[in-house]
Amino acid sequence: MPEWHSLKAYNSLSLDAKAQQLRFLSNPNDIDVWLDEASNDNLPILLLGGGSNVVFTQNFAGSVGIVTLPGIEHVSSDDAYHYIAAGAGANWHELVEWTLANNFTGLENLSLIPGSAGAAPMQNIGAYGVELAQRFEALEAIELATGRARRFTCSECRFAYRDSRFKQEPDRWLITRITLKLPKQWRPALDYASLREALPSSHPDAQEIYNAVCRVRKSKLPDPKTTPNVGSFFKNPMVSHDQMERLKNAHPELPFWPTDTGYKLSAGWLIEQCGWKGKRRGSTGVHDRHALVLVNHGGATGAEVWRLALDIQDSVQQRYGITLEPEPRII
Ligand code: NAP
16 A cells, blocks of 8 residues: 655644645646546545644545645736735745735734635634735635636635635635735734734834734744644634623623624633643643643644643633634644
8 A cells, every 4th residue: 555645744733644645736737637636546635735724633534735836926006906916825924025025015914824825815814903804805716626716806705703715615615826905005003902012113114013023923922843833723702792791790800802793702811711821731732822822842643632622622611601613624
């Protein structure tokens, strides 16, 4: 039997899961060949971008396609926006850096988010009060079952808080290229206190915001290269007005933010209150500077990480009656 392929280098938790087949997709022809091959061999398929939002709890008996479609370009401008396109395999942070180096502003709050440009729409990445949907024009994708290409406008992507139609329909679409629209009339997004406190003045330029976001993230979040992780392991829970009233009465110290439909809570805060911050269990654990980040201290399996996540979920449920929902995809 041919040897299976380790996925360790292709997921940011550094989990040594194996796949039956591994293919790199760097141009449209690679995608056609990969889909034909998997179909002929009757293999299930799985797509990976930067591997920064996936937890392998077991091996994958199928073919993994790693999307490496390259390229970043300024495609056009109109009165209000510059339109920037990127191949799905472009590294997200390098895309942010490229825009700033070319004087296109608007992505600075989203600096240092791990992963690829093609994965960004999956969960509508967001940080420090800006989310992808606000800077998004359209994307191109291939329907895996038919090989048909399709363009999705921003509204067709059904973006929501860390969510999209692509997250809701896993394994249906391969995103090949995204187009962003960056405003010509730039205004800094400074709603987050944690960002404001890190800035040199109350009127920063985009480069200063970029510098501050990078500095804060580096100080709080572990670098996946040295301490493997998938960033936030849980989404921030959303609760209704009624639930919020009950929670405020029982836990007056609980932080919350109003949203269009109710309130958002901080998953990290809830986990920290349950005593998990910095806890270590075998080769896995909770990061000591950010309770939302589960880490692999070396040699952890996905099953161990997932067991820890379930125990964290359980203790938040017991103490606050809130169910935390994982942010990464669990395989
Ligand atoms: P933080 O700024 O102290 O934020 C803590 C939590 O409070 C976050 O979950 C954030 O919600 C919420 N929050 C703070 N100020 C808010 C405001 N003015 N309005 C609404 N919500 C507010 O520090 P942090 O935990 O290091 O997060 C910083 C940013 O980076 C956040 O936006 C976070 O989502 C993002 N981040 C994302 C990941 C990831 O893997 N997805 C990992 C680390 C950090 P939101 O999370 O909704 O913004």
